[in-house]
Amino acid sequence: MDSPEWTGVRVRKTFFEFFEERGHTIVPSSSVVPYNDPTLLFTNAGMNQFKPIFLGTIAGSDDLSKLKRAVDTQKCIRAGGKHNDLDDVGKDSYHHTFFEMLGNWSFGDYFKKEAIEWSWELLTKVYGLDPSRLYVTYFEGNPDLNLEPDFEAKELWKSVGVPESHILPGDMKDNFWEMGDQGPCGPCSEIHYDKVGGRNAAHLVNQDDPLVVEVWNNVFMQFDRQKDKSLKPLPAKHIDTGMGFERLVSALQDKKSNYATDIFTPLFDQIQRVTGARPYTDTYGKDDSDGIDTAYRVVADHIRLLAFAISDGAVPNNEGRGYVVRRVLRRGSRYARKYFGAEIGSFFSRILPALVEQMGEQFPELVKQQQDIKEILDEEEDAFARTLDRGERQFEKYAVQAASSGTNKLSGADVWRLYDTFGFPEDLTKLMAEERGLETDENEIAIAREKAREASKAVKEAVQTFAKLNVHQIAELKDKIQLPLPNDEPKFSIKFSEDDMTGKVQLIYTGTEFVKSTKDIAPNTPFGILLDRTNFYAEQGGQVADTGKIVIDDVAEFEVRDVQQFGGYIVHNGFLKYGELKAGDVVTCEYDELRRQPIRNNHTGTHILNHSLREVLGDEVNQKGSLVDQDKLRFDFSHKTAVTLPELKKIEHLSNEYVRQNCKVYAKDVELDLARRINGVRAVFGETYPNPVRVVSVGIDVDMLLETPENPEWRKVSVEFCGGTHVEKTGIIKDLVIVEESGIAKGIRRIVAYTGEAAHRVQREAEEFGKRIAAIESLPFGPEKEAEVKQATVDLNNLVVSTLTKEDLKVRFSKVVKAVVEEQKKRQKAESKTALDAVTGHFTKEENKDSKYFVGHLPISANAKAISDVMNHFKSKDKTRTVYVFGGSEAEGVVVHGVYVGTEHSSQGVTAELWAAAVTEVVGGKSGGKEPTRQGQGTNADKITEAVAVAEKWLAEKLKISE
Structure with a gap:
């Protein structure tokens, strides 16, 4: 496509320059994750970051508190919660889950006149839009609320040259903006653009016509809604505007669709390069007969949301905004595979470079975090890919049943099972049903969801502890039943084959006896399953057990809550969600990969930390215990004194140097005597190791170590006896951050550290606290500064961040506290003198000498x-x-x-x-x-x-x- 006169980059730049020339400060977009506003799932409007100004709650330490005029482009997400455009994306030309909102703001400065005049000047004189295609609205009033029509705005529009036939009244829904049930609000005046032209389109304004769209809204913030719904005038009047960047660019490039602009074409080009699909042609509905254009729009929209959400800290998980990110990724993955035939596992990360190139200059966080975003996208896709095939097969089965039943409806229980077993978000299943002409029932889905939650709640209490195999039961398995020990080698696999995920049920352990079927076990009763082959990790060596599912698709599902090993036998503990399992059944073993992945990070991180400790503190350091779970790593070691801050700094630095070398992690079973000869090999003192023993080496192939086991060079390598799971390469760990160093017994110290996304999270929190200290420091002395210092003191003590960073923050903050204390003393002394002078002065006056x-x-x-x-x-x-x-x-x-x-x-x-x-x-x-x-x-x-x-x-x- 030839480069348009008004490129997206030029449109944005011109907007900034126009308002900067008129005294506005350019303010960076706030995060799409509204960390300081628990009422929002995502930042969904330009005004979100300025909300405290309008509410009058902004702290004097906040840089925004000094603003009178501002201009910005705000990253916005509407894909969950009250504002959710996800279902419309791809189907029409103007909905997006991620979009930019351009805005100009006045905080108690200019008001309607300037806002309206500048809006018209920018659109018609600077951008050159045809005035005959523009329509404006004003608030028509509401007698019930004693609100007069906003004739002032109407007259101002007339004064800039808008004909009366293009000035339309609007009701409370369209032309009165409110932040919520209470708080700042006011009439607004919208600007709509007719993409066709050459006609009077007044009757299409605010009628959801895709060719007559709102591009800009000027909100005249002048009231404060009270609890009783009455309106009280605000002490100061504000201007709050929002202009859809994508819609504006579409108008300026004379395109009927936002997706036909240069905002999206670089992404479409990249999708075509990656998939080999036909070019994008911007067709909709029945015209898009093969669904390819819709898929282009969905994928391009979704990579924008995913990249910006992840870069601002909204990583995929099963709760809140993290679940929204996961849903969007899985929805997009399914589109990519169904319509583009793309292989899922690293699809979105191959589209990512085009987005970074296009938007990285305006939003440098994309450039800075590109590698992290890529890794998280790949991990998520890979995890979903494992159930996508099976889930689609199961959906087809349900779809055939629904069609043949005559109801043409997918049952709520089936929709829920596709989520619960295969990870298909409900909206994805509804979309697939829609493609097949099937209906779904929201009420049925809600009932199935609630039923599952109630069952889970009941089970939680029952499965706090699981029965163990005692010495007699182990002997029974070995001697009487003669059950072979299971093969658990697949637990070490990172890329799964179907064989790695397949096992056969050997026995069921009720807690007291071994049986061959679950048919007599009461619902929600905890029990164990023994398999001939498993990829689940049984708790050992400090690493926690895996959780997950043992499934026969649509026949039975067993939820694994814990895995333990007894005398070589592995018991998968949990409860049956539905169906029946019996000896001989071939099952799919599906551990929770998204939980295992950070466990792998933390386990390899523990090895690297152990090596760095010895390098810095000497050979006296020996492991005394460890815990590796999905949240953190905890390492106990022998050392007579507390580790000093300089030593900690060196340990953390060495660990991260090792991580960033992106060393391959090797593992091999080796004869115990030979393994012990490897120079510098680490083992837990007093621990009994099997023969052969598994040797894990970070950076050097185990076979190379064994060629010359006494080589003094091996002392520089992390080599340990270990039966745990590890990353393929150390770079996956990203960072290792020590958050705690303490003594737990005489001569025993403990370090707690975070890796991966958890490490990045605490680094972000530390950075935010650093900004907070700087803001407090800049405040003038007074009650507000004293209150901020008091609260920050409490928060700093409770802050879980890098030990080293926390010490730096304490040093910085102590200077602020010292300055406040000195000022307090100075003021105290002055006020005491003022008070005493006032009283003694009374008695020294001639008229009061006898008082x-x-x-x-x-x-x-x-x-x-x-x-x-x-x-x-x-x-x-x-x-x-x-x-x-x-x-x-x-x-x-x-x-x-x-x-x-x-x-x-x-x-x-x-x-x-x-x-x-x-x-x-x-x-x-x-x-x-x-x-x-x-x-x-x-x-x-x-x-x-x-x-x-x-x-x-x-x-x-x-x-x-x-x-």
Whole structure:
């Protein structure tokens, strides 16, 4: 395609320049993962990052708090939660799960006039869009809410040259924007574009016509919606705009479809190169007879969402936004295979380079994290590929049954089973059903889902612990039943063949006896299965057991919750979800690869850490225990003293150097005596090893080690006796981050470390905390800075990040704390002087020379120390006089007060306790102390003046009575 005059890059750049010339600050897009907003699954609109400004909750330490005008392009995702465009993607020309939202913003600065004039100028004068194709809307009002029509906006549109026939009223749905049930809101004015032209398209505005689309929305934020639904004017009026980048580019390139623009053509070209498919022709519905164009759109859209979501930390998993990412990837994978015949396992990562090249300049996070994104995409695809064939076969079976039943409906139980057993998200199954002309029933699916959850809940309690094989049962298996030991070599395979996933049921272990069928075992009862061959890893050597499924497709499914080895026999513990299993059944063994993958990272990471510890701390370091699971690695070792920070730094550095060499990991069974001769080989002291023993070497082939086992060079290599699972190459680990070093017993130390995505997550959190410290540092001294420091102190203590990084953060933060403390002392001293000067100044005035007391509100903050200093002065230096002093203000929301009763008044029956009690009734809170003093704090700061009057009146009445 010839390069258009208005390329996507030029459109974006022009937008920035236009508003930058008008005093706007270019603000980077926030993450698509809204870490600071738990109400959102993903960032779904340009205003999300500015929400605290509109709500008035933004901290002074936030850089955004200083903005008056801003311009940006925001990465947005609408594929889950309240805003979900996933089902429409591919079917029409303008829906996307990922899109950019261009926006210009005014925070209490300019308002309607400028927003409307600039909108029209940019679209018609700068971009050169035909004004006759543009239609604008304004809010028509709502009498029930006492909202007048926004005739001001209408007149402003007329003043820039929009004919009245192109200015249309709109209701609350289309032309009144609200952040939520409560909060900032206001009328809005949309701009719509007619892609056809040469006609009056006013009647098609806001009618979901694909050829008359909204391109820009100007929101005039001027109200605050209250709990009672009433509208209260905001203290400041704001402008919040959003323009769909893809829609704007489509208009400027005169395309009927967003997908026909240069935003998507580089991705389509790459898809064609990878798949060899016919070129993209931008057809829809029945015109797209082979479904290829739809598949192009789906894949191109989905790689955008996947890359941006993963780069911002939304990695695929089974919960929340992680599940959305997984669903999108699996949906796209199925399209790629069905319509392009693509091999699943590394499909999306081959499209990724085109996206990075196209968008990497505007969004450098794509460039920085390209390798991580690729690896995560490949891992996810590979895991899904293992069940995709079987799942599609099962779907075909269900589809035939549904068609022949006459109902033409896929049952809810079948939809759920395709997810539960084969990992097919519900929306993917619905899509496949739609392709076959089958219906699905949401209610049935919900019932099946809930039934499965209830069963799982009931099972959870029952399967906390599983029965073990005792010595007599092991002997029974060996001698009486004469059951051969299983072959568990497939557990070491990383790329699976069908053979690796196939086993045969030998026996069922009920917890007390061995049986040949599950038919007499009650539902949801925990039991064990013994197979002749398995790829499941049984817990040993510090590595946790695998979880997963043992399945006969559509016949029976056993959920594996734990795997243990007893005398060489491997018991898969769990419960039967449906069906029956019996001895002789051929089953598919499917461990959870997405759980195993980080376990492999952590196990190889443990070997590398063990090697680095010896390199830095010496040969005295010996392993004393370890735990390797999907979250972390934990390593216990002998060492007499705490590992110093410089030593930790060196250990972490050496470990990561090893990781980044991307060494191949080798493993081989070797005769024990020969294996022990390998120079520097690591083994756990006191552990009994089998003969032959499995030797794992990171970087050097085991056969090479065995050629010259005493070679001193092998001392530089990580070589261990180990029966665990490991990565193919160390680069897969990505990073190793030490998050804890501690002592657990005399002479025994413990290190906890993260690898892979977990390591990247804590690095991101550390980086965010570093930004937070910088923001706090830039705040002017005052209550807000003090509060921020107080909260950050707590959060820093609880922060789980690299030990080294945390120490750096503590050093940086301690300087901020020190500066705040010094300023507090300085202010404290100044306020104490101000308070004391105010009181002593009262007594030194000529008219007050005979005064014996002072009651008053001092010109100080709610400073309890200053109040105390005043009391102590009179207590030690002017004992005859009495003072009752107050500090604080309504703005602070706190009042402090204190009393000292001089000797002259105490002899007249005046007590600090009773006097303070009278004041406390007014200001609230409590007071305490020992006669002749009393000090308190209250929350009714709006009643300080009243409290001063009450204090004066109480003393006057007390002295009158004593006279």
